[in-house]
Amino acid sequence: MLDEKVRKAVVNYCNLDIIPNKTSRDEFDYPSQWFENYFSFLHDTNIVKHLGEAFYQARFMYKIMSGLRLSKAKYYAILKFQIIQYASIYEAILEYTIEKYFKNDFQKKYLRTEYHLNKSIMQVLKVTYKSQNYLPCTKKMVKKPIKLETIDLKTDFAVSKGIISQNTKDKIVSLYRLRNNVHILKAYETNYRPKIKEAIDAFKIMEPFIDEVKSFYNTTVK
Known part of the structure; x- marks a missing residue:
């Protein structure tokens, strides 16, 4: 086991600048609180907690990778985790929103x-x-069941209801295709290796995605 001072130094480094929004870092005692609050517009304590944890863990793992300057042989698993985690967050929010406000419309349409x-x-x-x-x-x-439908149908429907834009839909679908490539046999068939840029791009979808979904909740949902 690593020395306690070393462990604390690693954790402190990972928590440093882990919050994307620099203007709101001082509003919370712990970084994890910021991540949960980020999804508070959903007004559901349980889903907010799970989403906050997922986002925080994705950022934390990325900070470990960058802080240790891991080589390709050691960071592939972290990149795979990033891609899966972010794709799961986007899909979960869309599925939750459709299930809550448009379940009948969605199921009738498909x-x-x-x-x-x-x-x-x-x-x-x-x-x-x-x-x-x-x-x-x-x-x-x-x-x-909505959860069994493809990401293409869920994002198409979300665009039609004004939850997200077409541009954001395209990015999420592309990310989801990468997510499918992560599976070992699929990666073997396509000779796929995750890239750092793909993990960064997955993270960059978050802000515009949340802005659009939050706008939907603020202007459409009464």
Whole structure:
């Protein structure tokens, strides 16, 4: 284990300038409080806490990487974490907002058609056409849970409702594609290696994204 003085020095370094907004650093006793307050416009203590922790941890890990000046062989895992973490934050806020204010609209817009085998009819009916056997099915329109929909549909819907801009949507979708590349087999297939610029770009989406979502809450949500 590292000496206590060394550990304190590392933690103090990581917390130094960890808050992006320089004007509000002195308003909170601990950096973690700033990160939770950053999402307070959602007015939900539980989601605010989880988002604040996720953002703080993403920043903390980046500070460790930069402070130790890790080589490529040692920082890939941190970059992967950054990409996954930021993509998760953006998706969580969009999903939460859609679920809270537009759940019915969303699910009606993206109804899915499902076909279920009708076993009772199968026992008495056999359908053959051009030497091919066909099974009788029941057609049903179903509402798919929002969390199971793709990021493309969720961001498209968010743009249509004025939650985010098209420009921000494009950046989030691009980030999400990087997130999918992080998986080991996908990275193997595409020979993908995360880059520091990608982690920085993922972080840079945060401010305009939050400004747009916060504006939606302030002007649209009553």
